[in-house]
Amino acid sequence: MSAEIINLRQFRKKQARSEKEKQAEQNRISFGRAKAEKQLTRSLNDKAEKAHRDGRIETDDDGA
Numbered sequence: 001m002s003a004e005i006i007n008l009r010q011f012r013k014k015q016a017r018s019e020k021e022k023q024a025e026q027n028r029i030s031f032g033r034a035k036a037e038k039q040l041t042r043s044l045n046d047k048a049e050k051a052h053r054d055g056r057i058e059t060d061d062d063g064a
Contacts, residue, residue, distance in 0.1 A: 033041075
């Protein structure tokens with residue numbers, strides 16, 4: 001009943017590479033888009049924000 005021997009230096013390096021790869025994947029998703037896709041997303045967000053603002057009901061509460 002012997003345990004598997006693990007080299008901690010190699011384990012830490014493998015773990016660090018894994019974390020960097022996860023970060024790289026997130027960056028590819030966030031920043032790896034074409035200019036047209038960015039403009040489309042921006043315009044859709046602006047449209048949704050405008051619809052949200054237009055749907056608000058204003059009240060005349062003066063706090064008293």
